[in-house]
Amino acid sequence: MSLTAESPQAASRPPGDALVVLDHVDKWFGDLHVLQDINLSIRRGEVVVVIGPSGSGKSTLCRTVNRLETIDSGTISLDGRPLPAEGKELARLRAEVGMVFQSFNLFAHKSILENVTLGPVKVRGVPKAEAEEKARRLLDRVGVGAQASKYPAQLSGGQQQRVAIARALAMEPKVMLFDEPTSALDPEMIKEVLDVMVDLARGGMTMVVVTHEMGFARTAANRVVFMSDGQIVEENEPETFFTDPRSDRAKDFLGKILKH
Amino acid sequence: MDWLADGYGLVLRAFLLTIELGVVAGVFSMLLGVLLAAARVGPVAVLAKAAATYVLVFRNTPLLMVFVFVFVALPKVDIPQLSFFAKGVLALTLYTSAFVCEAVRSGVNSVPLGQAEAARAVGLTFGQTMQEVVLPQAMRAALPPLASVLIALMKNTSVAAAFGLIEATARMRFFTNDNADVRTVIFLVFAIGYVVIVELMSAGAFTLERRWRVAR
Amino acid sequence: MRFTRSRTLLAAAGLTLAGALSACGNAGGSDSESTDVNVEENAADSFEDGTRMKELAQDGKITIGVKYDQPGIGFKGAADDAPTGLDPEMGRILAASLGIDDQDITWKETISDNREPFLQKGEVDLVIASYSITDERRQIVGQAGPYYVTGQQLLVKKGSDIKGPDDVKGKSVCSVTGSTSLEQIEAKGAKARGFDTYSECRDQLLDGSVDAATTDGAILLGYAAEDPDNLEVVGPTFSEERYGIGYSKDSPEMCQWIVDTLKKAEDDGTWDKAFEATLGKSGVDTPTPPEMDACPSS
Ligand SMILES: Nc1ncnc2c1ncn2[C@@H]1O[C@H](COP(=O)(O)OP(=O)(O)O)[C@@H](O)[C@H]1O
Ligand SMILES: [Mg+2]
Numbered sequence: 001m002s003l004t005a006e007s008p009q010a011a012s013r014p015p016g017d018a019l020v021v022l023d024h025v026d027k028w029f030g031d032l033h034v035l036q037d038i039n040l041s042i043r044r045g046e047v048v049v050v051i052g053p054s055g056s057g058k059s060t061l062c063r064t065v066n067r068l069e070t071i072d073s074g075t076i077s078l079d080g081r082p083l084p085a086e087g088k089e090l091a092r093l094r095a096e097v098g099m100v101f102q103s104f105n106l107f108a109h110k111s112i113l114e115n116v117t118l119g120p121v122k123v124r125g126v127p128k129a130e131a132e133e134k135a136r137r138l139l140d141r142v143g144v145g146a147q148a149s150k151y152p153a154q155l156s157g158g159q160q161q162r163v164a165i166a167r168a169l170a171m172e173p174k175v176m177l178f179d180e181p182t183s184a185l186d187p188e189m190i191k192e193v194l195d196v197m198v199d200l201a202r203g204g205m206t207m208v209v210v211t212h213e214m215g216f217a218r219t220a221a222n223r224v225v226f227m228s229d230g231q232i233v234e235e236n237e238p239e240t241f242f243t244d245p246r247s248d249r250a251k252d253f254l255g256k257i258l259k260h
Numbered sequence: 261m262d263w264l265a266d267g268y269g270l271v272l273r274a275f276l277l278t279i280e281l282g283v284v285a286g287v288f289s290m291l292l293g294v295l296l297a298a299a300r301v302g303p304v305a306v307l308a309k310a311a312a313t314y315v316l317v318f319r320n321t322p323l324l325m326v327f328v329f330v331f332v333a334l335p336k337v338d339i340p341q342l343s344f345f346a347k348g349v350l351a352l353t354l355y356t357s358a359f360v361c362e363a364v365r366s367g368v369n370s371v372p373l374g375q376a377e378a379a380r381a382v383g384l385t386f387g388q389t390m391q392e393v394v395l396p397q398a399m400r401a402a403l404p405p406l407a408s409v410l411i412a413l414m415k416n417t418s419v420a421a422a423f424g425l426i427e428a429t430a431r432m433r434f435f436t437n438d439n440a441d442v443r444t445v446i447f448l449v450f451a452i453g454y455v456v457i458v459e460l461m462s463a464g465a466f467t468l469e470r471r472w473r474v475a476r
Numbered sequence: 477m478r479f480t481r482s483r484t485l486l487a488a489a490g491l492t493l494a495g496a497l498s499a500c501g502n503a504g505g506s507d508s509e510s511t512d513v514n515v516e517e518n519a520a521d522s523f524e525d526g527t528r529m530k531e532l533a534q535d536g537k538i539t540i541g542v543k544y545d546q547p548g549i550g551f552k553g554a555a556d557d558a559p560t561g562l563d564p565e566m567g568r569i570l571a572a573s574l575g576i577d578d579q580d581i582t583w584k585e586t587i588s589d590n591r592e593p594f595l596q597k598g599e600v601d602l603v604i605a606s607y608s609i610t611d612e613r614r615q616i617v618g619q620a621g622p623y624y625v626t627g628q629q630l631l632v633k634k635g636s637d638i639k640g641p642d643d644v645k646g647k648s649v650c651s652v653t654g655s656t657s658l659e660q661i662e663a664k665g666a667k668a669r670g671f672d673t674y675s676e677c678r679d680q681l682l683d684g685s686v687d688a689a690t691t692d693g694a695i696l697l698g699y700a701a702e703d704p705d706n707l708e709v710v711g712p713t714f715s716e717e718r719y720g721i722g723y724s725k726d727s728p729e730m731c732q733w734i735v736d737t738l739k740k741a742e743d744d745g746t747w748d749k750a751f752e753a754t755l756g757k758s759g760v761d762t763p764t765p766p767e768m769d770a771c772p773s774s
Contacts, residue, residue: 066381068377068380068381088385091380091383091384091385092383094382094383095382095383096383098381101374101377101381103374105372105374105378106378107375107378107379107392107393108397109393109396109397109400118379118382118384118392118393119382119383122384122392123382123383123384123388164378167378167382168381168382171383331680331685332676332679332683335683335684335685336683341684344648344669344685421653421670422653422670422671423671424648424650424669424670424671424680424685424686426653426662426668426670430653430654430670432654433589433653433654433670434653434654434658436589436654437588437589437654437659438610438612438656438659439612441612441615441616443592
């Protein structure tokens with residue numbers, strides 16, 4: 001099946017209600033003010049691309065949304081409820097937020113199938129057979145169904161990242177976070193992963209994607225958020241942002257990445 | 261070899277006790293050691309501190325002293341009397357679990373942080389993350405040092421010879437006492453017994469190591 | 477003078493007393509806590525050339541292996557200069573016959589396991605360490621004697637159910653790991669509990685971890701005498717331990733010298749004095765010295 005999106009129709013979806021809301025969020029790493037008064041609201045079904053120089057706080061922003069990083073002040077809420085602080089509640093929240101890492105982080109000792117079923121079985125209590133059936137469907141959907149019994153190390157980077165997406169999807173998350181999902185991939189594998197992501201976006205998944213892939217942003221994003229030095233400097237719809245950035249920092253940044 | 265012909269039943273029984281001590285203390289050491297390691301790497305500061313202190317104490321105390329503590333000091337406090345076997349297992353476990361903890365901890369540290377993060381991101385609790393993702397991988401990395409720890413434990417059971425347990429080393433001393441003329445032979449027979457047990461353990465560890473390596 | 481039935485608080489003082497009271501111009505003026513023995517002068521002359529005795533007498537030094545952990549038999553406290561007990565007394569008697577003073581005796585602690593190696597490697601000249609004579613041992617070392625015969629008994633807490641060797645079935649009984657005593661109590665159906673030293677056994681008995689301790693009666697009497705309110709020796713002896721003096725098979729001529737020297741000590745009352753000053757303090761009567769075995773014709 002083809003997952004390639006030809007038209008930027010995602011951008012024309014009608015906006016839903018606010019699903020993820022960051023309100024005056026601040027975070028420090030010691031003396032480093034890594035997130036500075038972040039206000040960001042992501043609507044249901046919206047695809048937001050986060051872009052910005054290295055070290056600007058994009059990953060940290062992503063990780064605060066499922067509380068892999070704590071925040072020092074402000075609030076983050078998911079679907080109207082503030083993020084729980086710890087324990088079972090927090091685990092339940094994380095199950096509702098899918099996360100895809102730059103370095104895949106597939107469970108090295110588990111087969112591809114087990115990677116995808118672990119969460120549903122252990123967290124949601126889904127019966128094993130049911131979880132496996134669904135896992136196979138998801139693996140087929142991302143194009144790695146034939147690898148189900150292999151181990152992560154036996155797969156290419158692109159295949160591993162698609163498994164990681166299937167693993168996150170298996171939890172039926174309300175929102176998916178992608179932290180530079182294609183940065184660790186060889187160029188020929190980037191497309192196969194982006195295609196899966198575009199397909200997801202089209203399917204109406206709410207997504208926060210840290211990436212420098214402008215093609216993806218143009219194709220699938222409703223909005224681009226530009227971060228620099230821990231601040232959200234500028235946000236706009238993709239086309240406008242890429243062709244007519246307002247801030248100097250964005251201009252400067254775009255000038256640098258477009259040269260390459 | 262008259263002594264062996266007459267006494268091979270005793271020799272076997274003694275090695276059986278050696279193996280029982282090693283296996284039972286081994287199981288308890290693994291359980292306690294893994295719990296200690298989980299406590300050390302876990303998020304609860306008090307537990308981490310307590311586990312670290314435990315390791316500090318028992319890893320740095322000579323095994324003989326642990327035995328003296330269990331056999332001489334413990335009976336003086338008012339707790340239910342343990343059997344000799346239980347005391348032997350207790351002493352060996354107190355000591356060995358500290359080493360198991362460190363071997364497992366080094367294994368845990370060798371598991372990339374991303375593995376635990378991915379597990380947490382999927383919604384696993386800390387316990388599930390440890391049990392399902394971190395520890396299985398940590399154990400693989402820790403297998404060679406763990407095998408050394410358990411082999412050392414099997415040989416360390418001989419300290420029990422001086423604490424009321426007639427295991428292999430104690431039995432050897434009966435035979436050497438009675439048969440002064442063939443001491444070297446007796447020593448060799450018992451040494452071979454230990455070598456066989458330890459070699460079997462090494463072979464087991466090696467097989468596991470190879471099987472697990474394929475799985476990665 | 478006899479210390480028979482005397483109570484143990486006097487024991488330590490008694491040792492010194494025994495030495496002091498019986499002093500009569502002891503050559504070398506040693507103040508060690510021991511019975512008086514007459515050190516032979518010009519002893520070397522009385523031995524044939526080529527014998528080990530001649531060498532020792534000429535050197536004027538001897539090394540003797542004894543136990544350090546058996547009160548009454550061979551014991552040396554941390555603060556003591558020299559071991560005390562029946563075994564060291566025998567050593568002094570033998571050394572004296574070679575013209576060797578107390579201060580020229582080197583005492584070396586031996587444990588049960590290293591008695592033969594010490595003799596074989598020449599690390600000691602004699603082993604006098606509650607060393608029961610057995611046929612197996614006589615195959616690799618020489619054993620002259622016996623100079624004392626005792627038997628295995630049981631030490632229990634006062635008022636124990638165990639009244640003798642027939643009551644030990646299924647009970648935990650402590651002795652030294654690898655010792656004949658432990659093996660014999662095991663044969664009687666007891667759970668054998670081996671420890672490194674007899675004093676550890678006594679501690680196990682006192683804290684209730686074992687039901688009895690067992691070894692040669694002489695040793696047990698020593699412990700009972702130290703703690704008469706809590707401990708007692710019960711039952712008849714159920715083995716015969718014949719203490720001999722170990723020497724190297726390289727010097728078979730030593731046997732006859734040992735036997736002759738001890739015989740003389742028995743005849744002139746020195747043996748009695750040695751016993752009274754040591755084991756006799758635990759309250760036992762001084763026994764008649766045992767008949768000694770003939771030396772093997774070499
Ligand atoms: N765990 C941490 N401890 C301390 N500093 C950190 C930590 N993680 C990230 N940082 C710092 O925070 C800043 C932002 O990091 P990050 O969010 O990873 O940026 P980006 O993803 O935009 O490259 C960087 O300067 C980085 O060095
Ligand atoms: Mg980053």
